[in-house]
Amino acid sequence: MPSVALALLAVLALAGTSAPPRDTAAAAPLPVPPAATPPMGWNSWNTFGCDIDEAKIRGVADAMVASGMRDAGYRYVVVDDCWYEPERDAAGNLRADRARFPGGMAALGDYLHARGLRFGIYLSPNVRTCAQRTGAYPGATGSGDREVQDARTFASWGVDYLKYDWCSGGGSTRNVRAAFTAMRDALAATGRPIVFSTNPNSNFPGEPGESESWCGIAHLARTTEDIQPVWDSGNRNAHPMGVRNIIEVHNGLADRVRPGCWNDPDMLEVGVHGVNGYAGLTPDEERTHLSMWAMFAAPLIAGNDPRTMSEADRALLTDPDLLAVDQDPLGAAARQVRGGDHQVWAKPLHDGTAIALYNRGDTPARITADPAELGLPAGPHRARNLTDGTTGPLTAEVPAHGTVLLRIDRAGVAMLGNG
DSSP: OOHHHHHHHHHHHHTOSSSOOSOOOOOOOOSSOTTSSOOEEEESHHHHTTOOOHHHHHHHHHHHHHHTHHHHTOOEEEEOSSOBOSSOOTTSOOOBOTTTOTTOHHHHHHHHHHTTOEEEEEEOSSSSOHHHHHTSSOSOOOOTTOHHHHHHHHHHHTOOEEEEEOOOSOSOHHHHHHHHHHHHHHHHHTTSOOEEEEESOTTOTTOHHHHSOOTTTOSEEEOSSOBOSOSOOSOSSSSSBOHHHHHHHTTTOGGGOBTTBEEEOOOBOTTOOSBTTBOOOOHHHHHHHHHHHHHTTOOEEEOSOTTTOOHHHHHHHTOHHHHHHHTOTTOOOOEEEEOSSEEEEEEEETTEEEEEEEEOSSSOEEEEOOGGGGTOOSSOOOEEETTTOOEESSEEEEOTTOEEEEEEEGGGGGGGGGO
């Protein structure tokens, strides 16, 4: 087995204690292991659904470059469901929909790579993908027992990221693990480092993405049902999910997060408006969305249309201070240290601490963090406010549904008691 494949297995195996990979031989790690920090990119589903084609994906890629999204770290361009011909070819190979992607997927990958982007694609381990299962797209092209064949196809196309969606109402968690593990091993055997993103919740009872760790099987695993551009759907962990609902699910899931193993609270709805009957999030809700995903060390996969996004959405998505919290190399996730409507969350950083003052309530509030609940020594402390750039005490006026992030850098710890 090529050394790069063994390295991928090693990275995944070290991330958790679930079923071991089939080949556990030791190998030196890759120079840049897949998903050493939470992946950042864009996915076609939230805005376009099945309405995708080659020109649209290329246009989005160009806009990601021109807008600064690529340079801010959004590198993966993930083509979600409905990219394929409804049936495989005579040899059982997947193929691109020839009307929608006349140039083929390898050419699309080349286009993305030439622009400093990475190529992501979608598939399901069962007979049908999600769109095929619901009747939104014809055919039956799920991976089934063709993991090795499909993994080789993806590698030959230059794929860098696979979103693998359960999309079946039957089976057990054990079935899901076996199917995801088979594709993990098949991807590793190609010798190409491919980020493996899984969704064990899709049409599956019990929400195993929340209740179980998938470290060792996937680089990132969905924790919730699908997000929509809404603040509160009223669901605990059922379709559809709002931003507030997903934040609540993530209270208590920090222990499983580490480099190479990320909780995935689903894609970003920043700038997604008028989709599926939802008006979209307010600016304060969008800031909470991105801020809390950063606190969770979550993958940041944008779901808007970069070709038409507003300057405000571009500025938020590329905010260097928020992205630095998400991409911190320590790879830790935040813990809730105070609940209720006026919450405080703390996230260890490699050089300090990030603090989220999160107002879940419907009216503005002044929220102050207590040094004791953050594990800091008694006395006055000062932090940088990542919303307005000021430096001051651990307090802020937080709008309804809003969040203010504070950052204390380790370099200033010796001065914290000076007020």
